Amino acid sequence: MAPTQGPRAPLEFGGPLGAAALLLLLPATMFHLLLAARSGPARLLGPPASLPGLEVLWSPRALLLWLAWLGLQAALYLLPARKVAPVSALAPGGNSGNPIYDFFLGRELNPRICFFDFKYFCELRPGLIGWVLINLALLMKEAELRGSPSLAMWLVNGFQLLYVGDALWHEEAVLTTMDITHDGFGFMLAFGDMAWVPFTYSLQAQFLLHHPQPLGLPMASVICLINATGYYIFRGANSQKNTFRKNPSDPRVAGLETISTATGRKLLVSGWWGMVRHPNYLGDLIMALAWSLPCGVSHLLPYFYLLYFTALLVHREARDERQCLQKYGLAWQEYCRRVPYRIMPYIY
Numbered sequence: 001m002a003p004t005q006g007p008r009a010p011l012e013f014g015g016p017l018g019a020a021a022l023l024l025l026l027p028a029t030m031f032h033l034l035l036a037a038r039s040g041p042a043r044l045l046g047p048p049a050s051l052p053g054l055e056v057l058w059s060p061r062a063l064l065l066w067l068a069w070l071g072l073q074a075a076l077y078l079l080p081a082r083k084v085a086p087v088s089a090l091a092p093g094g095n096s097g098n099p100i101y102d103f104f105l106g107r108e109l110n111p112r113i114c115f116f117d118f119k120y121f122c123e124l125r126p127g128l129i130g131w132v133l134i135n136l137a138l139l140m141k142e143a144e145l146r147g148s149p150s151l152a153m154w155l156v157n158g159f160q161l162l163y164v165g166d167a168l169w170h171e172e173a174v175l176t177t178m179d180i181t182h183d184g185f186g187f188m189l190a191f192g193d194m195a196w197v198p199f200t201y202s203l204q205a206q207f208l209l210h211h212p213q214p215l216g217l218p219m220a221s222v223i224c225l226i227n228a229t230g231y232y233i234f235r236g237a238n239s240q241k242n243t244f245r246k247n248p249s250d251p252r253v254a255g256l257e258t259i260s261t262a263t264g265r266k267l268l269v270s271g272w273w274g275m276v277r278h279p280n281y282l283g284d285l286i287m288a289l290a291w292s293l294p295c296g297v298s299h300l301l302p303y304f305y306l307l308y309f310t311a312l313l314v315h316r317e318a319r320d321e322r323q324c325l326q327k328y329g330l331a332w333q334e335y336c337r338r339v340p341y342r343i344m345p346y347i348y
C-alpha cells in the first residue's frame, strides 16, 4: 500500500538521532527505576545500588507467565465485545525512509492479522491491566510482610484501579487518540504499552513495598480530594469532547459555544475546552500528583511519574497543536486567540 504521506512528513522526537537515543534511554530508565525502587536510598538521580547478574534477569518462568498473560488477553480480545479501529494504512510520520526513526515511530498505522488489531489490543489490555495486577501483587506482598497493606498502598492501588477501569469502560474513546489515528505501531508504542506502562507506572506501589510511609487519615482525605478533582476534570473534559464529536446536537453539549472550521467540523470554545486548550491533560496531571503524594516527600523517586508525565504531555500538546493548525488553519488560530492557555490557566 502506498504511504499516506511522502518522506517529507515533518520529523518528530528529535529525528533519527532523538529516536536512536530514546531506543536506548527508555529501557535503561525503566531498569534504573525498578532497581532504585528496591534499593535502600531509592535515589532517582543516582546509580542503582547494585546491578543484578544475568541469571536474575533471565527467568523462563517469568517469560512463560508473560506469554500466558498475553495469550489470555488475546483470547479475551477476540470475544465479540469491542469496538473496531480505523482501516489499515501507513503511519503519516513513520515513513521517513530512515530505518531507525521509522522503527521507533512505526511504519504501519494499524498492523493487523484478519481482525486482530495489534496496536488497539496493546494500547489498552495486556499492559494497562498488567499494571493493575502488578499493583495488586505488591499490595498482597505488603500484607504478607507487614500483616496488612498500608493506607498509602491502598490509596495508590485504588486511584490507579479507577484510572485503568475508566480507560476500559470508555474503551472506544481511545480510537480517537493520537496514538491510534496518527502514530504507527513501532518501538515507542509497543515498548510503551507492554513494558513502560506496567513496570514504571507501578513505581509508587513498588516504592511503598520497600519504603513504607506513614499516612494519617486527614492527609489521606486531602489526597483523595486531589485525586477526585483531577478525575472530575479529566473525565468531564474527555466526555464533553467525545459527546460533541459523536453528536453535536446532544443536549449535554448543544448549548456550548463553537467555532466553525473549513473542514465542516467545529471546535468547542466554552465549557471545559474554553478554559484551556487541553483540560483533559490538566486533570490527568492533578491525578498524577495524587498518586505520588501517598509516598511522602522524603524521596524524589515516586514523583518520577509526575515529572515524566509533565514532559510527555507538554511534548504531546505541542504535537497535537501542530496537527490541529495543519487541519483547521485560521479557525485553530482563532481558537488559540480565544483560549490562550494550553494546559494550566494563567500559567501555561
Ligand SMILES: NC(=O)C1=CN([C@@H]2O[C@H](COP(=O)(O)OP(=O)(O)OC[C@H]3O[C@@H](n4cnc5c(N)ncnc54)[C@H](OP(=O)(O)O)[C@@H]3O)[C@@H](O)[C@H]2O)C=CC1
Residues within 6 Å of the ligand: 176, 177, 178, 179, 234, 238, 241, 245, 265, 266, 267, 268, 269, 273, 277, 278, 280, 281, 284, 316, 320, 323, 324
Ligand atoms: N496516562 C498516560 O500515560 C497518558 C494519558 N493520556 C491521556 O489520553 C487522553 C487523550 O489524549 P490525546 O489523544 O493526546 O488528545 P485529546 O483527547 O486531547 O485530543 C486532541 C484532539 O481533540 C480535538 N480537539 C482539540 N481541541 C478541541 C476543541 N476545542 N473542540 C473539539 N475538539 C477539539 C482535536 O481533534 P479532532 O478535531 O480531529 O477531533 C485534537 O487533535 C487525555 O486525557 C490524556 O490526558 C495521553 C497520553 C499518555
Ligand SMILES: CC(C)=CCC[C@@H](C)[C@H]1CC=C2C3=C(CC[C@@]21C)[C@@]1(C)CC[C@H](O)C(C)(C)[C@@H]1CC3
Residues within 6 Å of the ligand: 026, 123, 124, 128, 163, 164, 166, 167, 174, 177, 179, 188, 189, 191, 192, 193, 196, 197
Ligand atoms: C516515552 C514513551 C515511553 C512513550 C510511550 C508513551 C505511551 C506509554 C503512552 C502514549 C499514550 C498513552 C495512552 C495511555 C497509556 C500510555 C500511552 C500508551 C492510556 C491508554 C492510559 C489510560 C487513559 O485513560 C487513556 C485511554 C486516555 C490513555 C490513552 C493514551
